[in-house]
Each structure stands twice: as C-alpha cells, then as structure tokens.
Amino acid sequence: MADVPIQFENPLPPWLNGLLIRNGLGRFEIGARKFDHSFDAFGKLSSWRFWGNESVTFSTKFLQSDSYKASLRSHTIAPYLLFEGVDPPFNEVEKITALIRGIDNMNVNVYRFYNAHHHQYQYVALNDYWKVYDFDPKSLSTVKSINAEVPDGTSDSSLAFLRFLSSAHPLPEMGTTNHFTFVSSVSIVPGLKSKIELIRIKSAMERELVGKWSVDKVPYMHSFSITKNYAIFFASPFYVNVLKMVRYAEPFNCLDWYEDEQTTIYVVELHNGIVHSINTDNVFTMHHINAFEEDEDIVVDISSYMSPDFVKNLQLSILLDPARRNSIDVHPLLKRYHINLRNKTAVFKLFDSSPDIPFASKIDMPTINENYRYGNYCFVYGIVLKKDDIELSRIALVKKDLCNVKGDKQWYVPGHYPVEAWFVQVPGAKEEDDGYLLVPVLDGESRQSYLAIISAKEMKTVNIAYLPTIIPFGLHGKFFEDFI
Ligand SMILES: [Fe+2]
Secondary structure, three states: OOOEEEOOOOOOOOOOEEEEEEEEEEEOEEOOEEEOEHHHOEEEEEEEEEEOOOOEEEEEEEOOOHHHHHHHHHOOOOOOEOOOOEEOOOOHHHHHHHHHHOEOOOOOEEEEEEEOOOOEEEEEEEOOEOOEEEEOOOOOOEEEEEOOOOOOOOOOOHHHEEEEEOOOOOEEOOOOOOEEEEEEEEEOOOOOOEEEEEEEEOOOOOEEEEEEEEEOOOEOOOOOEEOOOEEEEEEOOEEEOHHHHHHHOOHHHHEEEOOOOOEEEEEEEOOOOOEEEEEEOOOEEEEEEEEEEEOOEEEEEEEEEOOOHHHHOOEHHHHOOHHHHHOOOOOOEEEEEEEEOOOOEEEEEEOOOOOOOOOOOOOEEEEOOHHHOOOOOOEEEEEEOOOOOOOOOOOEEEEEEOOOHHHOEEEOOOOEEEOOOEEEEOOOOOOOOOEEEEEEEEEOOOOEEEEEEEEOOOOEEEEEEEOOOOOOOEEEEEEEOOOO
C-alpha cells in the first residue's frame, strides 16, 4: 500500500511538514509455522507524509528482508537466527542453518544516517544487531542489507567472536551528523575475553572506533545514553551464555539473569575513549530516556525493571491468553542516576507521581522533545500497560513531569491502544511541551487504526485520521521534519 491519501478530521497546522516512519511487528506466522515470541514478527514499515499543504499520504510495506523473502518462497518461516523459537520448531539442520545465516529481521526502529560523500541521507531499519537494512523512505521499498566492517582496531580474528549484538537505538553526536552505537563481541574461544566497543556511525557503511573494553561476560543491552562528553552503558547481569547459543541458536533463551549480581555502569569518555566502570544496584533496562551533565555529575534517566522477566513474557501464547497476559508484571520504574566519576559512585532516586495518576512513573517506550536531549529537561511521554493493575490491554499514554508532579497527565481512551509517541515541536516554541505527539492508535471497537495528533501540553486529542488498513503493533519510529 503506497501513497494513499488520508483525511484528518480537522485542519492541520500549515507548518507540519515531514515524514513519520515507524517500524514494528507485522506478521507472526507463515504457512503452518508461527513465532513463539512477539519480538520475532516480520518487520513492517508504515509512513505518513505530511506535505505541508493539508494533504497527508499513508504507505505501508513489509521490509523485504532475506528472511522474509525466503519464508514467503518456502511457505514457512525460513531458518534464520531469531529472538526465540518457532512452532513447530526448527530441526537440527535448520538450527545450524539459522546460526550460519544469523540475524536478519530488522523490525524495531528506523534511522537516517548522513553520507557526507554523497551528501544525502540513508534510511535504515534496525534491530539490536550490527546489520541494518537500507530502504527508500518514499516508497518504503527495501534496497539492500548493510553489514559494515567493525572498526575494532585489532588483529583479533573475527572467527573468534560472535559479533552481531548492537543497539536499535543509536544516538546522535552533538553538533555533528554522526551517531553513536556499540557492538558486542562474544568470545567463543576459551581464555579469550569478550569485548564491547563504542562506535561512531559516520554513515551506514562508515564506522569509527571510539573506545573499547573487555568483559568476562557480554550483557544484553538494548539502548544506552550519550551526553556532551560521555557515553553511558548499563551492563545488567543478563549475560550471553555462549554454550547455550551454539546449542539452541535462540539469542533470548541464551541469556542468563543473575538476580544477586550488581549492574555495572560503563562510562566512556568520548574525546579519548577512556572507560570507567562503577557498580550499582541489580537493575534491568530496555530504554534509556535522556542524560546530561550537571556540575560534577552525569545524570541518566532510565525506565527500569527488577528483572528481564517482562520481556521474556511477551510470547504470543501468553499475549493471546487474557488470564496469563494479565498476570505479567509489566510495570517499570523511572529511575534517575547521578554518576560521579571522581567519587566512583552511582546513586539513584525515584520520582513521585501525581495522586490522580499514580502510574505516571511506570512508563516505558519513552519519548522526549529531542531539542532537549543532552540537557536538563522536564517531560517524558511514555506508554503504561495495565494502568489499572488488572488488564494488560488498558494502555495509557502518560506525560511524566520530572520537575513537578502536578504536571503529570495522561491520555487514555478505553478500548484504544496507543503505541510509542513522537514529539514534534511547534515552530518558535518557548516551552518544552509546546508541541504535538504523533501517535498511531488501534481503535479496538471499530477495529481500525488511526493516527492521533495529541496536544503535548494538555494531552488531549486535537486531530485524527483513520487509516485504510490496520497497523500492527508498532515499536519505534521517527518524524523527519526536513524531508524533501
Ligand atoms: Fe527499543
């Protein structure tokens, strides 16, 4: 489906001009085989093009990854490395094939990386892996997979490492068109240490080593933080078990959680690659929210969990069973860490919530006004599942005011299911929350999807446009304001 005009109920602001692209979980089965875990669903891109003249067109397309095309050809889910397994399971030959082929389904996020040589942006679909898929933002057609060379600066044989774990959340480098990401190299040679490398993305193909450090065990990390001078990683004790990886070929089942071990915070100095490590509480996070430097401290906000159980529970068999899905503990807690490199300390505080919205600090899938990234800020917009502590499907979009609980607000419509928002600032805005949230929503009553434009100040819907098709559950996306 491409370039289908959609109608908003009210006039659009004339300045709203750009392209919203989102990635997410598109298809859970092919033929008689289905995925065990929702995170393995084949990636599907959706886009909304705001032309700046009141007209908006909608497109959606499956990412034409090698694994998706091979699966369509074979009328079953083809063997590639997945988060978890498939039902019926891969046989032994298929498991080995999956290990050799590796990860291929980039269904989590979209970015654009500037290519200075060609003076143009390259749009890519990502997962928590080093490989990405290049796609055309206008047609959403898949161009090719990109597996950039890892600039690790050593002569270590790449055969000694499983080197594919990275992040679906690269972060921009202040004042440049570059981004930062990381890559983990899991050693499969006894005695040879694993390592994590901080990488500067100069373009989709051009990567530069910033710093690296050895680890005894490789932690699973989905995101990280950047400030003006530092990169900050929370290495939770959720480690890759190499023997299990080789035996089962299912990354998520090959991670061991150690509930009695501390989390290690690694802080990398961006200008010289020096790495500091500080231990803190046993904590798991999927999403860092924002970070900034304040006096001698590095301040890092994360959406934190007591353990990774929540992620493990997002299996389709659980999500499709109301009793089982409602029994999952889905509530994260917003934590603010103050990291002090001189004292080698990391202490955290929790945030109070407004009595009217007691779940306001239990947000994940965080969004901020990107103009406030790397600075002190007040507002986070996030999703709260099971807002009433009873039903997982009662989903609120919450505005958490980190500066004053009186500013906590929620957007909630019974039977409507919002996903992660994207904040677009009003031109000439004087206040941090002067803008709109663009949020795809599934209307459960009419069984249709729509795009909501929500006032960030009031958390009230100001405009909606129903879509010609249902959008499957979306994960992450971005609005590119200067898209031409
Ligand atoms: Fe994410």
